[in-house]
Amino acid sequence: MLAPDDVFNPSKFHCPGCNATLNTASNTCPHCGFNAHICMARFPFKPPPLTRMMDSDNAIDTRGKKRLSKTIARLEKRFPQITVSFCVALLPNGVDGRQFGYWLLNRCPPTSELQAKRRLHHLLMLVDRNNETVSTSVGYGLDCFLDDVTLSKALHEAKDSYIRGGYVEGSIKWINIIRKKLVSIHEEAAAAYDRRFHLRHRNTTKETCAISEKSRKETLPPIKAQLSPQQERPSKLIATGRS
Amino acid sequence: MNAQNYSILAFFALLFMSTPKDVNAETIVLDFELTPPAGKLSVTDVPRNPRSFVIDEPARFSPGDKSDLEQSLTKMQDAPTYLVIKKGKLPVPADLYGNELLRRWTANQARFSALILCVNTPLPKIFVILAGRNLTPATRSELLKLGNAALHLADDQPDQLEALKATAAALAPALKIFTELYRGSPPQPNLTVPARNLSPPLQAQVKGRLYERSNTKKTTSQWDLLAAKLDWNLIRILSIITGCIISLVIALVILRRIRLHRPLYFPIHQPRHRFSAPYAGGSNAQIKYDS
Numbered sequence: 043m044l045a046p047d048d049v050f051n052p053s054k055f056h057c058p059g060c061n062a063t064l065n066t067a068s069n070t071c072p073h074c075g076f077n078a079h080i081c082m083a084r085f086p087f088k089p090p091p092l093t094r095m096m097d098s099d100n101a102i103d104t105r106g107k108k109r110l111s112k113t114i115a116r117l118e119k120r121f122p123q124i125t126v127s128f129c130v131a132l133l134p135n136g137v138d139g140r141q142f143g144y145w146l147l148n149r150c151p152p153t154s155e156l157q158a159k160r161r162l163h164h165l166l167m168l169v170d171r172n173n174e175t176v177s178t179s180v181g182y183g184l185d186c187f188l189d190d191v192t193l194s195k196a197l198h199e200a201k202d203s204y205i206r207g208g209y210v211e212g213s214i215k216w217i218n219i220i221r222k223k224l225v226s227i228h229e230e231a232a233a234a235y236d237r238r239f240h241l242r243h244r245n246t247t248k249e250t251c252a253i254s255e256k257s258r259k260e261t262l263p264p265i266k267a268q269l270s271p272q273q274e275r276p277s278k279l280i281a282t283g284r285s
Numbered sequence: 286m287n288a289q290n291y292s293i294l295a296f297f298a299l300l301f302m303s304t305p306k307d308v309n310a311e312t313i314v315l316d317f318e319l320t321p322p323a324g325k326l327s328v329t330d331v332p333r334n335p336r337s338f339v340i341d342e343p344a345r346f347s348p349g350d351k352s353d354l355e356q357s358l359t360k361m362q363d364a365p366t367y368l369v370i371k372k373g374k375l376p377v378p379a380d381l382y383g384n385e386l387l388r389r390w391t392a393n394q395a396r397f398s399a400l401i402l403c404v405n406t407p408l409p410k411i412f413v414i415l416a417g418r419n420l421t422p423a424t425r426s427e428l429l430k431l432g433n434a435a436l437h438l439a440d441d442q443p444d445q446l447e448a449l450k451a452t453a454a455a456l457a458p459a460l461k462i463f464t465e466l467y468r469g470s471p472p473q474p475n476l477t478v479p480a481r482n483l484s485p486p487l488q489a490q491v492k493g494r495l496y497e498r499s500n501t502k503k504t505t506s507q508w509d510l511l512a513a514k515l516d517w518n519l520i521r522i523l524s525i526i527t528g529c530i531i532s533l534v535i536a537l538v539i540l541r542r543i544r545l546h547r548p549l550y551f552p553i554h555q556p557r558h559r560f561s562a563p564y565a566g567g568s569n570a571q572i573k574y575d576s
Contacts, residue, residue, distance in 0.1 A: 055559065058567030067559035067566070078562040122548045144567035161564045162556060177571035181564050182556030193570035204574035212574060228549045235552040 053189035058144040078148060085145045092150040092164070096129035101171060106210040113214045117221045121228075123163045124184065128213060133170045139177035143168040147179050167216070169209045176209065176216075187227050188220070196220050309409065310439065312432030313380050314425045315416040317391075320384050335367060335390050339453075342372035343405050345446055354450055358457050364464040365391065366399040366457035368449060375404055376512070383414035391416065396467060397428070399460050401435075401453050409445055411436065413456065424467070431459055 054063050059076025070077045090096060094114055095107055102110070114126045133142055143166050152158035162183035169176050178193045196219045204212025338358035339351050346354070358366055367390060375382050383400050391398040402412040413432040417424065435456040439448030559566040 055557075055566055056569040058560070058569070061569045064559075067557045069559070069561050071560065077560045081560075120546070120549060121551070123550055140567060140569055140571050144562070144565060147565040148562045163551070164564065166565075173573070174575040175571055175573050177568075179565050179568050179570075182558065182566060183551070183553070185557070185566060185568070186554060187551055190568045190570050193568060194572075197570055197572045201572055201574065204572070209574060225549065228551060231551055 053191060055185065056190055058138075058141050061140075081141060081145050082149065085142065085149070089146060089150045091153070092127050092146065092161075092166075094125075094127060096127060096131075099130070099132060099171075101130050102210055109214060110210060110217075113217045117217055117224075120221060121224060123160070124165055124224075125160050125163065126165045126167070126217070128167045128169075130169045130171060130209070132172045135172065137170075139168050139170040139173065139175045140179070142170075143177050143179040147181065165220075167213060169213065171209075176204065176212065178216075187231055188224070192223060192227070193220075196223065310411045310413070310436045311379070312429055312436060313383060313412060313414045314420070314428045314432070315380065315384050315387065315414060316420045316425070317388060317416055317418050319420075320380075338365065338367050340367070340369045342370055345370060345405070350446070350450065354453060357454060361457045361461045363395060364397045364399070364457075364460040365395060366401070366453060366460055368401045368403075368453045370403045370405055370449070372405050376514075379404070379410075379412045379414070383412065384416070387414065387416040397460055397464050399432075399456055401449060401456065403445070403449055411439065411445075411449065411452070413452065415460070427463070431456070431463060435459065 054065055055067075056063055057071040057074060057076050058081065059071055060074035062071065062073040064071070090098065095102075095111060097107070110128055114128065117126060118124060127146075129143075129146065131142070133139060146168070147161070147164060147166050152161050162181040164181040165184065165188070166179045167176065168178070176197060178197065180188050180193070196216055199219050200212050200216035203215035207215075337355050339346065339355050341351060354368065358368065367386070369386065371382075377385075379402060383402055386402075387398050387400050397415065397417040399416070400412075400414040402414060404410045404412070413436055415428040415432050417428065420428070435452045438451045438455050442448035442451050557566065
């Protein structure tokens, strides 16, 4: 039984195109006209599979990969719904990491039905070595709990580690911060679920879900269908920063 | 026939009536020369000089019975016989306890002494402990038979108090006569024969404990001294309580650890689809890590 999205006091969200703050979900940004199709057109490549460690340039040494993988595994063990991907790329100048993360999360094809479901609780961490930026994106399943403010705060808390120890150290620190924060976030979410949804909306859930399902179907058709075959190119080009 | 003759008859009657004892009674013969003193054994609520010949810790005897028994035992100063009813479990084995008591209470001039010890536990047990100095195997054997015979008298009594009274009343004059008879023949300290060398019929009669010279090095160890002072019941209860508390704490720690590390699942909610994206709506969380 799905809870309505307003149960958890969802915060405002931002447009990946212009970073404008939006109050309501819409198919196109009212400020810049950004939507998924425009984004797909900006990165007309075949995306790499979404795995835990995405380092096509082998920029991270084996020990660093092991440590990162261990830290991610710890988070995934505590929160079995969540899958984490850590991606290091060399993005061309002018390419925004947040937009690229958004593209990766939505464009990488899930290999199974289960993976498609799990994608909603995916947490992507993207390090752009060219611009020296770190950005994070989460799936719809988590954005009620891990909103932009929480993600940004954690990044700022880990900033010292990024500067002193490099992006591997910083990312480990960030993942650990998020893991700790998720515990209290989970407590609040579970309490809110019991208080607001489980008791008050029990009888109205089916009705609400039916309305939500209807509105979802009215959105634009799947993105993959919109892409033309000519647009598909190897992802290596992106990783190396060459166009 | 005068009173002395009756006593002699009583003695020999006792002597020939010696039969195997019941399971809750035992005769112990001690030789002060061979059984070492218990040292500082503080069994030791034991007074250095007994207040009376009848020590009844649980106060089971009526005052009248006690004084009657006391009077009859007081007459036997040459071979004193004590009756001790001990409350609760003995802190050390009965032989050590009896040795300590008789060693303290027997005057130097007394050749023999006896103690009827009743341990007043849920399973009461009567010990007849006879002690002397430089005992020959024959003398030991005779004393053993004397003790067994006294115990045999207790079998016919309806209750334990009567049994104790009967045993004490029979043993005290018998021991006195034994002492008088023994005075006739001088002690033979160097002629002690191990009990195993006794004739088979006599050995068969010996049901009690007989201390041989080779086994006389039994001493009260430091452990016995310590054990006598410790309250084992209290220690056992404290150990059980401590064990329970430790187990409880360990269980709580384990439960807490399990709780802290249990997997957490977020509630599933309707996704807020936006910008026509199937899985994620994007975010603006980004920092520049360039120093």
